[in-house]
Amino acid sequence: MSFELPELPYAYDALAPYMSAETLEYHHDKHHNAYVTKGNEILKGLPDMGSTLEEVVVNAHKQNNAGLFNNAGQHWNHKHFWNWMKPNGGGARPGNLDAAITDSFGSYDKFREEFLNAGATQFGSGWCWLVINKEGRLEVTKTPNGENPLIFGQTAILGCDVWEHSYYIDYRNARPKYLEAFVDNLVNWEYVAELFEKGPLKIAA
Numbered sequence: 468m469s470f471e472l473p474e475l476p477y478a479y480d481a482l483a484p485y486m487s488a489e490t491l492e493y494h495h496d497k498h499h500n501a502y503v504t505k506g507n508e509i510l511k512g513l514p515d516m517g518s519t520l521e522e523v524v525v526n527a528h529k530q531n532n533a534g535l536f537n538n539a540g541q542h543w544n545h546k547h548f549w550n551w552m553k554p555n556g557g558g559a560r561p562g563n564l565d566a567a568i569t570d571s572f573g574s575y576d577k578f579r580e581e582f583l584n585a586g587a588t589q590f591g592s593g594w595c596w597l598v599i600n601k602e603g604r605l606e607v608t609k610t611p612n613g614e615n616p617l618i619f620g621q622t623a624i625l626g627c628d629v630w631e632h633s634y635y636i637d638y639r640n641a642r643p644k645y646l647e648a649f650v651d652n653l654v655n656w657e658y659v660a661e662l663f664e665k666g667p668l669k670i671a672a
């Protein structure tokens with residue numbers, strides 16, 4: 468298999484003022500593209516690492532292939548990240564997902580607080596997540612660099628990129644402001660609900 472850079476699902480200026488066209492041009496065309504290109508270069512020199520991106524992520528991790536793991540993980544993360552946002556995002560969650568959030572966190576506001584806190588306290592580059600954990604419940608987590616919850620047997624249904632390349636042009640060092648804008652104005656809850664309804668990813672690795 469090989470990786471392919473997906474098109475953004477909206478125009479470069481569609482998420483302004485919360486995320487600028489300049490940020491999306493750099494983030495998608497340069498950063499995500501580099502993970503795809505580098506990942507493909509590494510894959511070319513290896514025996515079969517799996518038939519899906521998820522299998523490649525998990526196998527690269529099992530084999531301690533840090534180069535492949537970082538690039539494959541970041542490809543997975545970004546592929547979904549573009550879909551985790553939409554113009555006029557945020558707002559109400561579809562019913563089943565909203566009920567599950569309330570069940571797992573007590574309330575949406577409690578989830579929001581945990582998610583913002585996870586993103587703000589991830590030291591250095593990384594991601595904060597809403598995952599389906601091994602017990603089938605929703606949980607907020609954070610990971611460094613390109614690490615993906617898949618390697619812990621968790622399925623990410625929402626993630627926010629807190630690498631500086633994701634917010635520095637628009638927010639400078641104000642990561643908490645970026646996280647608030649992401650949750651309140653950008654999240655595509657329909658896409659989160661779609662992943663939630665699909666349930667835990669089963670990986671044949």
Ligand code: MN3
Nearest residue numbers: 498628630633
């Ligand atoms: Mn990124």
